[in-house]
Amino acid sequence: MSDATRDLLTAASAGDADAVRAALDAGADIEARADGAMTALVAATKENRVDAARVLIEAGADVNAKDDIQDSAYLYAGARGHDEILRLTLDNGADLTSTNRFGGTALIPASERGLLATVEILLEAGVDPNHVNNLHWTALHEAIVLGDGSDAYVDVVRALIDGGADTTIRDGDGVLPRDLAAERGYDAIVALLER
Incomplete structure (x- = not known):
């Protein structure tokens, strides 16, 4: 994993939108997986980091990419009432038929x-x-x-x-x-x- 990608995953969890943007500009892999197979977008969503999630989604992050417990940004935002991120996922290709680990x-x-x-x-x-x-x-x-x-x-x-x-x-x-x-x-x- 490149330093830029590592920086992206850290910045997404921390909700640092500027650092997310910088890591992407430095060539970070937007769909790279961290612990638990979380993408940067899933990590940002689980922490309800709206600004970081917005930067990632606008840069083309997959709102339907699931981690190892079958949470995607769309599914998790919906399950937890993270409505700002939920609306962003819905506006950017959320799969309405997608299901979580409980089906x-x-x-x-x-x-x-x-x-x-x-x-x-x-x-x-x-x-x-x-x-x-x-x-x-x-x-x-x-x-x-x-x-x-x-x-x-x-x-x-x-x-x-x-x-x-x-x-x-x-x-x-x-x-x-x-x-x-x-x-x-x-x-x-x-x-x-x-x-």
């Missing part, structure tokens, strides 16, 4: 975490709200089963339904989203699912 799209972990703004960005971009992951859950299932029924999750469930989520898809045990919500006492979510 889920970015929408599923965003829903699990109650990240309404991120959920709305992903739905607007065209991510399938009915994708089923390896656990046999959609984004709707995850918002219910892994959420806490609070207002944030009510808003996410509403956004998913408005975005085309099919409320009749059963989980791997054959249970409907409405029944999952009822079991947990999430009355506001039950009401949304029954309307």
Whole structure:
């Protein structure tokens, strides 16, 4: 690995956009891999280093390149609510059908975490709200089963339904989203699912 490439990977993690630019100008390999097979862009994204990520994306970094745990800049930004980087990836070729190590799209972990703004960005971009992951859950299932029924999750469930989520898809045990919500006492979510 060249010194320029090493400098690029360090600068990306640190969020030093000027050093990222300098390393690229010095001939750094933009798709080189650091520990965990992370590209500079994935490293910047995991630290939510927006300016460094912007420089890398504008220089042509692959927003879909995955590390050894199947995180890409697009998937990680979506999963963690790093919305500025997420928008940059969406504007620069993010693969909306790309899946993480659990077989889920970015929408599923965003829903699990109650990240309404991120959920709305992903739905607007065209991510399938009915994708089923390896656990046999959609984004709707995850918002219910892994959420806490609070207002944030009510808003996410509403956004998913408005975005085309099919409320009749059963989980791997054959249970409907409405029944999952009822079991947990999430009355506001039950009401949304029954309307």
